[in-house]
Amino acid sequence: MADMKVYFDHNATTPLHPEVKKEMIAAMEVFGNPSSMHAYGREARANVEDARRKVADFIGAHEHEIIFVGSGSEANNTVLSLFVCASSQCIPGSRMRSTIITTKIEHPCVLETSECLAHRGVGVKYLDVDQYGKIDLDQLAGMLGNDVGLVSVMMANNEIGTLQDIETISRMVHESGALMHTDAVQAVGKVPVDVRTLGVDFLTISGHKIYGPKGVGALFVKKGIPYCPLIRGGHQERGRRAGTENTLGILGLGRAVEMRALEMPQEEERMLALKQALKDGIAERIDDISFNGHPTDSLASTLNVSFDGVEGEAILLYLDLEGIAVSTGSACASGSLDPSHVLLATGVDAERAHGSIRFSMGRESSMQEVDYLLDVLPRTIQKIRNMSTAYIKGGLHAASR
Amino acid sequence: MNPKNILQGENTDDFDGVGMEGNLQCGDQMMVVIKVDKEKEVIIDCQWKTYGCASAIASTSILSEMVKGRTLDQAFHISPKEVAMELGGLPDHKIHCSVLGDKALRAAINNYYTRNGQEDKVKQEQVKIICQCMNITDHDIEDAVLEGARTYFELQERTKLGTVCGQCKDEAELLLEKFKHIHFGA
Numbered sequence: 141m142a143d144m145k146v147y148f149d150h151n152a153t154t155p156l157h158p159e160v161k162k163e164m165i166a167a168m169e170v171f172g173n174p175s176s177m178h179a180y181g182r183e184a185r186a187n188v189e190d191a192r193r194k195v196a197d198f199i200g201a202h203e204h205e206i207i208f209v210g211s212g213s214e215a216n217n218t219v220l221s222l223f224v225c226a227s228s229q230c231i232p233g234s235r236m237r238s239t240i241i242t243t244k245i246e247h248p249c250v251l252e253t254s255e256c257l258a259h260r261g262v263g264v265k266y267l268d269v270d271q272y273g274k275i276d277l278d279q280l281a282g283m284l285g286n287d288v289g290l291v292s293v294m295m296a297n298n299e300i301g302t303l304q305d306i307e308t309i310s311r312m313v314h315e316s317g318a319l320m321h322t323d324a325v326q327a328v329g330k331v332p333v334d335v336r337t338l339g340v341d342f343l344t345i346s347g348h349k350i351y352g353p354k355g356v357g358a359l360f361v362k363k364g365i366p367y368c369p370l371i372r373g374g375h376q377e378r379g380r381r382a383g384t385e386n387t388l389g390i391l392g393l394g395r396a397v398e399m400r401a402l403e404m405p406q407e408e409e410r411m412l413a414l415k416q417a418l419k420d421g422i423a424e425r426i427d428d429i430s431f432n433g434h435p436t437d438s439l440a441s442t443l444n445v446s447f448d449g450v451e452g453e454a455i456l457l458y459l460d461l462e463g464i465a466v467s468t469g470s471a472c473a474s475g476s477l478d479p480s481h482v483l484l485a486t487g488v489d490a491e492r493a494h495g496s497i498r499f500s501m502g503r504e505s506s507m508q509e510v511d512y513l514l515d516v517l518p519r520t521i522q523k524i525r526n527m528s529t530a531y532i533k534g535g536l537h538a539a540s541r
Numbered sequence: 542m543n544p545k546n547i548l549q550g551e552n553t554d555d556f557d558g559v560g561m562e563g564n565l566q567c568g569d570q571m572m573v574v575i576k577v578d579k580e581k582e583v584i585i586d587c588q589w590k591t592y593g594c595a596s597a598i599a600s601t602s603i604l605s606e607m608v609k610g611r612t613l614d615q616a617f618h619i620s621p622k623e624v625a626m627e628l629g630g631l632p633d634h635k636i637h638c639s640v641l642g643d644k645a646l647r648a649a650i651n652n653y654y655t656r657n658g659q660e661d662k663v664k665q666e667q668v669k670i671i672c673q674c675m676n677i678t679d680h681d682i683e684d685a686v687l688e689g690a691r692t693y694f695e696l697q698e699r700t701k702l703g704t705v706c707g708q709c710k711d712e713a714e715l716l717l718e719k720f721k722h723i724h725f726g727a
Contacts, residue, residue, distance in 0.1 A: 457542070490566045
């Protein structure tokens with residue numbers, strides 16, 4: 141058991157699917173510029189368009205509605221930045237609707253872009269979430285009005301896995317005359333995503349979260365929806381994203397969604413069983429813990445737990461020494477002094493946020509790995525609690541006396 | 542990773558000095574306890590507990606070994622840089638986590654002096670207000686450097702220093718350079 145390797149950090153990134161790897165190795169021979177008219181170019185173009193159809197099919201979109209981009213972050217930046225054009229030439233009426241609504245638990249690429257837009261005069265409103273990470277639809281209804289141009293709500297949260305009711309949110313947003321974006325980076329490939337059912341105008345996908353390559357993502361932009369590129373200066377992607385296509389990445393992404401379509405349907409039940417075993421095992425074997433996120437409306441592969449009196453980065457590194465890879469909401473691991481903004485938004489106190497660990501499983505995760513983790517974790521927590529100033533069994537704090 | 546000299550249990554009565562630094566909200570807290578040979582004023586035992594990350598654990602483990610056999614005065618003046626060197630170096634953004642150990646050690650030494658009727662030896666860390674408008678001290682500047690500020694602009698971003706009258710700029714820049722040199726050899 142000592143050499144066992146357990147990768148439980150799939151929400152951070154995933155290993156390449158073997159089929160994706162094969163596809164990409166073959167794609168390395170396809171060097172032509174998809175914009176060139178000769179045979180080399182045409183071969184690359186045909187392959188890129190083939191990948192585009194695969195991505196479109198996977199989310200129920202038309203191929204013309206898919207823009208390949210460099211990352212999920214780029215897609216999110218692009219959508220939010222649509223609304224700052226001072227001239228209002230690309231998107232008529234955008235000056236009248238210059239307010240954006242988003243949530244307090246979005247990925248930093250949405251939150252920091254929103255902050256930057258606020259500096260440039262865009263109104264930004266942030267939706268609160270409840271203790272499970274769900275937004276309050278009544279609060280949204282109160283914020284919507286004829287000044288709101290865009291609402292951006294992530295479909296599944298990367299840290300706690302909570303799923304939002306995007307379908308209902310889209311309907312409310314459209315009734316008020318605004319456009320709807322969802323960052324579905326963590327949802328696509330884990331739960332069924334159909335852009336027509338969801339009713340969204342924009343949707344973000346990332347390659348490396350679904351066993352595809354890093355450095356490639358896709359943005360769905362509904363036909364007829366006003367658009368303005370973030371990266372200008374080329375006719376690629378129908379003028380919507382300049383820059384020579386990342387053929388290798390795009391073909392990898394195409395193959396990745398194909399494999400997801402094949403493997404995803406049987407996966408959820410297995411993931412739920414693993415998560416339940418992990419959850420029960422932790423609850424049975426370790427005192428003074430709390431689970432974060434929604435008990436049911438949550439990704440089947442994500443479990444977030446706070447361990448009282450233990451700092452998360454210490455847990456992460458001790459588990460790493462035992463071959464187990466996880467992540468934490470502790471400030472120490474993030475490079476800032478504040479712990480997870482997601483957990484704080486759900487009302488978890490700073491100390492429990494510092495002591496939180498996210499386990500995110502994937503297609504190759506097994507019950508044997510869960511068992512190994514459940515063997516290592518209790519003694520790891522015990523070891524760190526033994527040296528903690530902040531833990532006495534029963535949850536009392538030595539320091540608070 | 543087998544940290545040394547961890548205080549077992551909660552009982553600190555057997556020790557001659559107890560120091561506690563940091564707080565749980567910020568995600569790190571450190572307690573250092575010492576036993577002292579009162580004749581020679583030499584530290585004969587040093588144990589600790591922490592709610593902190595791996596850098597805090599590792600640096601305090603090393604520190605607790607380093608101080609044994611040193612006089613109180615020598616131990617008081619161990620710098621975070623010496624500890625980091627003994628560890629074989631720390632990433633820049635982790636220096637902040639490692640300074641807690643020696644702060645708690647200094648608190649423990651002062652606690653020893655207080656308990657033994659030597660209040661005159663208690664070394665208060667000198668605090669000087671640099672920015673009068675925003676009430677920013679030299680310690681605030683040091684903390685900002687430890688947390689990553691490397692330029693005057695970054696220092697202002699973190700502390701709001703010099704954002705009103707701006708008269709403290711020269712002094713603040715000198716301190717910025719000084720703390721960069723002390724902690725990062727820059």
